[in-house]
Amino acid sequence: MKTTAHFPPPTRFAAQAAGIAAALGLTAHLGMAAGLIGWWNFEKDLLDTSGHGLSGSQLGTPTYQANPPEGLMSTQSIRFDQDSDGVRISAAATLNAPYFTLGYFINLLGAPSANSGLERLTSRQAWAFETAVGNAAAIGGTSSPSGTTLSYYSGSTGWVATHVEVPPDGWLHVAWQNSATKMKLFLNGELAYTGKAVTSAISGFMNIGNAMNNGEGFDGAMDDVFL
Ligand SMILES: [Ca+2]
Numbered sequence: 001m002k003t004t005a006h007f008p009p010p011t012r013f014a015a016q017a018a019g020i021a022a023a024l025g026l027t028a029h030l031g032m033a034a035g036l037i038g039w040w041n042f043e044k045d046l047l048d049t050s051g052h053g054l055s056g057s058q059l060g061t062p063t064y065q066a067n068p069p070e071g072l073m074s075t076q077s078i079r080f081d082q083d084s085d086g087v088r089i090s091a092a093a094t095l096n097a098p099y100f101t102l103g104y105f106i107n108l109l110g111a112p113s114a115n116s117g118l119e120r121l122t123s124r125q126a127w128a129f130e131t132a133v134g135n136a137a138a139i140g141g142t143s144s145p146s147g148t149t150l151s152y153y154s155g156s157t158g159w160v161a162t163h164v165e166v167p168p169d170g171w172l173h174v175a176w177q178n179s180a181t182k183m184k185l186f187l188n189g190e191l192a193y194t195g196k197a198v199t200s201a202i203s204g205f206m207n208i209g210n211a212m213n214n215g216e217g218f219d220g221a222m223d224d225v226f227l
């Protein structure tokens with residue numbers, strides 16, 4: 001989601017987005033009335049429901065399950081069981097805004113962390129920007145009570161462990177808001193972490209659910225990914 005709207009989303013999905021934002025208390029924090037770039041709600045498909053044509057293609061063999069976050073007009077979520085399972089969103093200039101909000105629901109489904117604790121949730125081409133969940137073992141571990149946290153990577157920041165708490169089961173809404181000076185992380189609509197801004201350029205395709213090399217993937221479920 002860009003902070004300035006270039007493409008007003010269709011009414012239905014704007015309402016849906018606003019509904020989710022309101023449910024999460026995100027509206028005031030994130031300015032959800034601004035333009036959606038893409039919205040993937042995985043109702044047994046990989047369509048971009050923002051209406052901007054950024055539909056995904058399948059990597060590996062993701063599946064769908066009737067276990068979405070509650071109350072959000074969703075009946076399905078997407079499930080990744082293998083490191084190679086994911087979704088590829090092809091490169092598009094609209095994905096490359098320097099100031100953005102990237103949001104999604106995750107459910108770890110009790111899965112243990114792996115990939116040195118950096119299970120990729122999203123990953124841009126050439127490792128330009130990544131988000132991950134796990135114990136962050138590869139970058140010094142985490143002080144999160146459960147031993148599981150969220151981390152992000154870019155060329156300008158390197159890997160950063162946020163040390164926020166991520167429960168082993170149940171749905172958690174995650175929103176990364178990058179500005180010129182800060183990266184803010186919201187969990188279920190509450191500001192949970194403020195860290196270094198991503199100031200390096202981001203371009204190319206975006207993988208959801210695994211890394212840009214089609215490996216190092218998240219094992220669990222996701223829903224309602226938006227940018
Ligand atoms: Ca869904």
Ligand SMILES: [Ca+2]
Nearest residue numbers: 083217218219
């Ligand atoms: Ca994995």
